[in-house]
Amino acid sequence: MERGKTTITKNSYIDNLSEMQSALFILKCLSEGKNEEYLIQQFDNDEQLVRIWMNLLTELKLLMVNVVGEYVITNKGKDYLQKYNPHW
Numbered sequence: 001m002e003r004g005k006t007t008i009t010k011n012s013y014i015d016n017l018s019e020m021q022s023a024l025f026i027l028k029c030l031s032e033g034k035n036e037e038y039l040i041q042q043f044d045n046d047e048q049l050v051r052i053w054m055n056l057l058t059e060l061k062l063l064m065v066n067v068v069g070e071y072v073i074t075n076k077g078k079d080y081l082q083k084y085n086p087h088w
Contacts, residue, residue, distance in 0.1 A: 024085045027062060031073045031081065046064050 012055070022043075029039055039050045054071055057063040062077035 010020055020084070023053060023057060023062075024081060026050070026057060027073055027081045030063065031078065036071065036083050039065075 002069070004069050025042075026039060029042070036050065036054070039054075040047050043050050054063060055081050057077070058065065061074060062080055066072050
């Protein structure tokens with residue numbers, strides 16, 4: 001064991017996602033009731049990246065913020081998810 005060397009464990013599934021797959025992954029997770037904190041953990045604690053994706057998906061009307069401030073997938077988002085990745 002080397003002294004002073006830190007081992008970083010990456011989520012290899014997330015690391016290998018394309019941009020489109022990242023967006024679909026976020027939609028899928030939110031449609032399953034997972035929250036923002038879960039997504040941030042899945043993206044190696046990159047809160048800024050997750051927020052950028054969620055803001056973009058909201059602008060595209062695939063997500064919306066409900067009355068209690070939670071992100072939820074819209075019907076358009078569900079259609080998009082099924083169209084572009086039906087095996088989820």
